[in-house]
Amino acid sequence: MRDHEPHPGHPGRRLTTKEAAELLGVKPETVYAYVSRGQLSSRRAPGGRGSTFDAAEVEALARRNRRESAVSSGSGAELSVRTRITLIEKDRYYYRGVDATELAARHSYEEIAEWVWTGRLRPGAAFTAPEASVVAARDAVLSLPEHTGPADRLRVAAVAAAVEDPLRFDLSEEAVLGTARTLIPTLVAALPPVHRSHRDSGSLARRLWARLSPREPDEASLRILDTALGLLVDHDLAASTLAVRVAASARAHAYAAVSAGLGVIEGPLHGAASGLAHRLLQEVLDEGNAGPVIAEELRAGRRIPGLGHRLYSGEDPRARALFALLEQIPRAEPALAAARDIVATTARHTPLHANVDLALAVFTASSGMLPTAGETIFAVARTAGWIAHALEEYAERPLRMRPSGQYVGPKPPQPLPEAPVPVAD
Secondary structure, eight states, X not given: OOTTSOOTTOTTOXXXXXXXXXXXXXXXXXXXXXXXXXXXXXXXXXXXOSEEEEHHHHXXXXXXXXXXXXXXXXXXXXXXXXXXXXXXXXXXXXXXXXXXXXXXXXXXXXXXXHXXXXXXXXXXXXXXXXXXXXXXXXXXXXXXXXXXXXXXXXXXXXXXXXXXXXXXXXXXXXXXXXXXXXXXXXXXXXXXXXXXXXXXXXXXXXXXXXXXXXXXXXXXXXXXXXXXXXXTSOOSSOHHHHHHHHHHHTTOOHHHHHHHHHHHTTSTTTTTHHHHHHHHHHHHHHHTOHHXXXXXXXXXXXXXXXXXXXXXXXXXXXXXXXXXXXTTOGGGHHHHHHHHHHHHHHHTTSOOOBOHHHHHHHHHHHTTXXXXXXXXXXXXXXXXXXXXXXXXXXXXXXXXXXXXXXXXXXXXXXOOOOOOOOOOO
16 A cells, blocks of 8 residues: 555545645646645645645545546547536537637637636736747748648747747646747737738737738627637637647647647648638639539538538537627628528538538638638637646646557567568669
């Protein structure tokens, strides 16, 4: 029996913070994160120095952590991760128990990010970036080829910002939150503005708009962009978020964890899906009819982007919220009509509903943005969610995201392979 486990006859044995951390397999400061989340109770140590923890309670938490992080063997097994960030059920989704679409309708992206990170609202929250971080990230991005995609630009910016931060390896909650509040505006500032004469000022949404559209923004358009950012902060364990948690499980710093997420969103079934929906929508606008465009997509064996979501049986609530705002902008009407045509045409055979990618496509297409704009919006927005998941993972046992492979190759021992004999000329 380990010396810090409760012994028979001593059910009330108390552990120091260091002992509790060793039993849980985490850093000492992470023990207090369990306390703040209500998973552990603490008591001031005699003399007022530090805190103590009930050994039986700590051991129960350690057993629960091991049980919940275990991955069952065999095909079809799924990894289940405990989280307090996002719940998706009955065609709705919630950030820390609050309806996400209502939050996005009433609060800015920065305020929602703070809520997701801490469970507290900070009215008027605004993110600013250190000049040195912006210069390093911007220089790195400007060195890339002109055709570089948004995810690559943002990933390079994150790496450059990390190199500029000597405190990046501090994984305490306070330090990671400080990183988050400067990294997100740094990523935006690193992207080249469409207008070379642009000077950054105002909200994060206004600064991002200058990187996406050649048009001057109006308040209605900025509201839609800010709402889209808020709606996209998190969506449970999407592929990119799982990659972030794996990186955080290995105790990669926040910049590296975000870089892991940025590496995954380039997939056509994830962050890049809005770009595909934008191109499809533009084809329908040019053709004037969704019928032939949908027919050509199906003939080529391609799925129709912007439709359906495995977590929602009806319309994606994020799409519904954005469509409602877009209906208030006259210039968006042609793109909205094209989107409705896509949904109606496809629904003749398959009852699929619009998802957030199609709504983003309506916004980007009607705002004079490039097809890649939706991916940029998605990546910037989701960075806040990735940070939230990294914070949760830093509080868990390290390296728990280590499933065992199910080997299906040749049964050993196999003979040593022989190198091919060179053939003489």
